Amino acid sequence: MGETxxxxxxxxxxxxxxxxxxxPEVSADGEATFADLRAAVAAGADPQFASMGAAIRADLRGxxxxxxxxxxxxxxxxxxxxxxxxxxxxxxxxVGKGDAGVPEAYRELIAPVWEAYDHLVEVGFFxxxxxxxxxxxxxxxxxxxxxxxxxxxxxxxxxxxxxxxxERTALLMDVVNNDTRLSRWVPTADIPExxxxxxxxxxxLYHRAVGGGLLWVKSLDRHLVQKEILLxxxxxxxxxxxxxxxxxxxxxxxxxxxxxxxxxxxxxxxxLVAGLSGGAAITIVNQEELMREAYWLTEEKRAPTRAR
Amino acid sequence: xxxxQEDKAIQAASETIVEETELGYQVxxxxxxxxxxxxxxxxxxxxxxxxxxxxDAGEDPESWLMFGKNYEAHRYTTADxxxxxxxxGLELEYEMEVGANSSMEGSPVIVPxxxxxxxxxxxxSHVKAIxxxxxxxxxxxxxxxxxxxxxxxxxxxxxxxxxxxxVYMTSLDSGVQALDRYTGEExxxxxxxxxxxxxxxxxxxxxxxxxxxxxSAGGEYGVRGFHCCIDAETGEExxRMHPCPEEExxxxxxxxxxxxxxxxxxxDTERELLYFNVGNPSPDFNGTVxxxxxxxxxxxxxxxxxxxxxxxxHQESAHDIWDYDSAMxxxxxxxxxxxxxxxxxxxxxxxxxxxxxxxxxxxxxxLLVRGEPLTQQLNFMRQVPHVEEEREYVMLPGxxxxxxxxxxxxxPETGLCYHKVxxxxxxxxxxxxEYRPGExxxxxxxxxxxxxxxxxxxxxxxxxxxxAVDPTTGQVKWRDWxxxxxxxxxxxxxxxxxxxxxxxxxxxxVAYDAEDGERRWEFDLSDKAVSGDPVSWYDPDTEKQYVAxxxxxxxxxxRGPRGDRLAVFSLAK
Numbered sequence: 001m002g003e004t005x006x007x008x009x010x011x012x013x014x015x016x017x018x019x020x021x022x023x024p025e026v027s028a029d030g031e032a033t034f035a036d037l038r039a040a041v042a043a044g045a046d047p048q049f050a051s052m053g054a055a056i057r058a059d060l061r062g063x064x065x066x067x068x069x070x071x072x073x074x075x076x077x078x079x080x081x082x083x084x085x086x087x088x089x090x091x092x093x094x095v096g097k098g099d100a101g102v103p104e105a106y107r108e109l110i111a112p113v114w115e116a117y118d119h120l121v122e123v124g125f126f127x128x129x130x131x132x133x134x135x136x137x138x139x140x141x142x143x144x145x146x147x148x149x150x151x152x153x154x155x156x157x158x159x160x161x162x163x164x165x166x167e168r169t170a171l172l173m174d175v176v177n178n179d180t181r182l183s184r185w186v187p188t189a190d191i192p193e194x195x196x197x198x199x200x201x202x203x204x205l206y207h208r209a210v211g212g213g214l215l216w217v218k219s220l221d222r223h224l225v226q227k228e229i230l231l232x233x234x235x236x237x238x239x240x241x242x243x244x245x246x247x248x249x250x251x252x253x254x255x256x257x258x259x260x261x262x263x264x265x266x267x268x269x270x271x272l273v274a275g276l277s278g279g280a281a282i283t284i285v286n287q288e289e290l291m292r293e294a295y296w297l298t299e300e301k302r303a304p305t306r307a308r
Numbered sequence: 309x310x311x312x313q314e315d316k317a318i319q320a321a322s323e324t325i326v327e328e329t330e331l332g333y334q335v336x337x338x339x340x341x342x343x344x345x346x347x348x349x350x351x352x353x354x355x356x357x358x359x360x361x362x363x364d365a366g367e368d369p370e371s372w373l374m375f376g377k378n379y380e381a382h383r384y385t386t387a388d389x390x391x392x393x394x395x396x397g398l399e400l401e402y403e404m405e406v407g408a409n410s411s412m413e414g415s416p417v418i419v420p421x422x423x424x425x426x427x428x429x430x431x432x433s434h435v436k437a438i439x440x441x442x443x444x445x446x447x448x449x450x451x452x453x454x455x456x457x458x459x460x461x462x463x464x465x466x467x468x469x470x471x472x473x474x475v476y477m478t479s480l481d482s483g484v485q486a487l488d489r490y491t492g493e494e495x496x497x498x499x500x501x502x503x504x505x506x507x508x509x510x511x512x513x514x515x516x517x518x519x520x521x522x523x524s525a526g527g528e529y530g531v532r533g534f535h536c537c538i539d540a541e542t543g544e545e546x547x548r549m550h551p552c553p554e555e556e557x558x559x560x561x562x563x564x565x566x567x568x569x570x571x572x573x574x575x576d577t578e579r580e581l582l583y584f585n586v587g588n589p590s591p592d593f594n595g596t597v598x599x600x601x602x603x604x605x606x607x608x609x610x611x612x613x614x615x616x617x618x619x620x621x622h623q624e625s626a627h628d629i630w631d632y633d634s635a636m637x638x639x640x641x642x643x644x645x646x647x648x649x650x651x652x653x654x655x656x657x658x659x660x661x662x663x664x665x666x667x668x669x670x671x672x673x674x675l676l677v678r679g680e681p682l683t684q685q686l687n688f689m690r691q692v693p694h695v696e697e698e699r700e701y702v703m704l705p706g707x708x709x710x711x712x713x714x715x716x717x718x719x720p721e722t723g724l725c726y727h728k729v730x731x732x733x734x735x736x737x738x739x740x741x742e743y744r745p746g747e748x749x750x751x752x753x754x755x756x757x758x759x760x761x762x763x764x765x766x767x768x769x770x771x772x773x774x775x776a777v778d779p780t781t782g783q784v785k786w787r788d789w790x791x792x793x794x795x796x797x798x799x800x801x802x803x804x805x806x807x808x809x810x811x812x813x814x815x816x817x818v819a820y821d822a823e824d825g826e827r828r829w830e831f832d833l834s835d836k837a838v839s840g841d842p843v844s845w846y847d848p849d850t851e852k853q854y855v856a857x858x859x860x861x862x863x864x865x866x867r868g869p870r871g872d873r874l875a876v877f878s879l880a881k
Contacts, residue, residue, distance in 0.1 A: 099620045199561050226673060290625050295601070307781040
């Protein structure tokens with residue numbers, strides 16, 4: 001418990017991250033820290049990212065309610081600061097019969113987000129992103145990672161709400177090291193002719209990414225209560241970290257959305273795109289890992305049974 | 309007595325053809341209008357099948373009044389003439405060619421009387437009343453299955469419900485047809501959904517307190533599942549519920565969410581809850597277009613019988629990407645002791661395509677016991693690769709389970725549950741695929757016969773087995789591996805004398821000693837697979853106990869050749 005939930009980030013992972021980002025080995029022991037990486041990646045102008053960011057702002061100008069997003073972010077930050085209390089509880093006690101008797105723990109963590117999320121859906125925010133952002137190609141992911149490093153979202157804002165250096169490095173790795181996985185989440189508009197999904201029924205990519213992440217966190221209370229006999233402390237650790245990581249991704253995403261809503265933007269257009277894409281990428285990778293680590297409880301993974 | 313050739317309804321059913329097309333399986337040459345042929349209908353004793361009879365159905369040795377024998381779905385008969393000691397004297401009383409060369413997956417219903425009357429169905433949407441003592445058809449009825457209905461997995465019809473003077477049958481076009489059970493005449497028909505969108509119906513409905521409960525099939529066609537309650541007297545819909553709640557899906561993904569409920573529910577008369585089996589999400593293999601756990605797909609859900617409100621749900625395969633429906637009719641087992649949990653009370657139980665059995669608390673859905681795997685689990689619960697990865701992903705259990713729809717049985721004498729399960733490796737991959745309403749919608753590709761070199765070395769080579777499970781511990785008490793080039797299909801039945809009856813894909817009906825799995829009796833029925841579910845009753849006038857089973861392959865999904873036989877065995881006191 002406590003520190004045990006932290007994501008595993010090895011020296012080798014850090015080396016790979018530095019190599020992927022094309023940064024030199026900057027620390028004395030050869031292991032690039034998040035701060036080292038941030039210092040080594042210069043904020044450079046990326047005309048394509050800048051163009052995308054400008055298009056998103058233009059598309060949504062005047063439609064977003066900055067106050068609603070601010071409230072969501074403030075609430076989410078507060079929840080993230082107390083998030084470890086949820087891990088300390090482990091599996092909460094039932095409070096009654098049926099689904100209604102499942103206590104809200106993880107659902108409290110995401111409670112502040114829903115109103116802003118619904119607002120983004122209502123104004124067509126996710127459709128706009130689909131129109132203005134490309135697929136998760138290696139190039140787009142590379143640009144996203146660099147943008148994330150030069151912006152404050154990962155480095156400062158998440159640090160302020162309890163993501164330590166290792167956790168922030170892990171989130172950055174989620175983006176950088178998963179281009180193949182992310183590319184499977186195909187934007188509806190990019191689906192080749194003849195094999196298209198019905199666009200009326202398949203939501204925009206960024207909607208699927210962020211909304212899907214929230215649904216996974218939303219489901220955790222019931223999952224843990226109902227499957228208690230299968231759970232180990234490792235599974236609980238993994239579940240907590242992946243949920244926290246998803247919320248980290250949502251926080252990064254919402255910060256970018258707020259910047260779109262703001263009359264006085266704080267992020268560059270490049271950083272805006274990096275925040276949106278990076279936040280969504282983090283939610284994608286971690287919802288898949290949450291599923292794999294905490295829901296698909298095979299015989300090898302489950303707690304030993306007392307029944308046999 | 310008219311022969312099958314002279315019976316217009318049987319003739320219409322037998323002329324109906326089901327073939328695989330690009331859209332899925334389709335019905336051809338069905339009659340344009342319903343066909344009824346009456347024979348000696350006066351032979352059917354005229355009395356109501358009362359609610360009291362249905363409530364007591366589990367204890368009554370002279371009847372088999374609903375798909376699972378009782379509302380708790382035990383498939384257990386108290387008829388006690390046939391025992392382990394005398395079962396070798398069981399003889400074929402009569403057999404019939406029922407007409408349609410169909411999948412034959414059903415359970416006949418037996419209404420007691422002089423004579424007992426059997427209501428037997430087969431696909432597509434054909435039902436007949438039979439003098440169960442003489443094996444003679446009293447009336448037969450063929451519903452006009454539409455030719456533009458498409459089916460993923462055959463033209464199944466697994467049985468009827470009876471109540472008062474009516475018999476109820478689901479129809480392939482996603483409806484319920486009520487018939488006069490004495491004459492076979494149509495009383496009312498209710499369509500529950502538009503079959504042109506991919507909906508169909510294949511299971512036996514159940515009736516309780518004047519309410520008829522019926523679900524939805526079509527999960528491979530991008531539909532949204534539902535279950536509805538219909539006034540059994542009038543056909544009026546009383547409530548409708550969707551297993552998949554809108555607030556648990558992203559945007560319009562709910563519209564093709566799947567989560568159909570394509571087998572009969574189980575009823576808890578004390579709690580007034582229905583326990584539903586819920587199928588896979590849509591599309592089957594590409595989860596990226598339907599993110600989230602896809603709540604209540606591949607689940608048990610407990611539903612208030614009066615309102616349709618979901619009280620609890622328990623999911624077996626979150627965000628399923630392997631087609632691991634959870635289709636087995638749930639069992640409600642009362643007054644169980646679970647020593648290691650110090651638990652005493654009722655349990656809800658089933659096994660799934662995952663090959664695990666699940667013992668749940670009936671008030672919460674909390675998992676009390678997850679059983680040891682009924683089959684092998686290899687490459688199990690891993691991310692399905694995209695077709696572009698060119699990686700063979702051969703998983704086991706394959707798409708058909710584990711425990712698929714095959715109705716399991718329970719014996720209060722042994723305390724064991726009995727499953728017919730598949731140990732079959734299948735290869736799957738996902739790809740983007742367009743969905744058009746009414747067309748096949750899998751979102752991937754499947755190879756049910758993967759190359760030998762792609763099958764994991766650990767595979768034991770046994771395609772199927774019949775296994776006995778203690779629901780209080782999940783322990784597999786005995787297992788009989790059954791090998792074939794066909795899939796093991798159909799259900800089982802237990803007796804109060806300690807027998808377990810089950811058909812095999814190799815054409816045999818087997819009676820096991822339910823305690824230890826010893827084969828006490830076998831009868832070679834056919835070169836066709838036995839895909840039906842055995843039922844049994846005692847006839848006080850003949851002083852015989854009868855066992856009936858339908859014979860025929862589920863030719864498409866089960867690989868075996870289709871058939872159209874009904875075999876009835878008997879043993880005198």
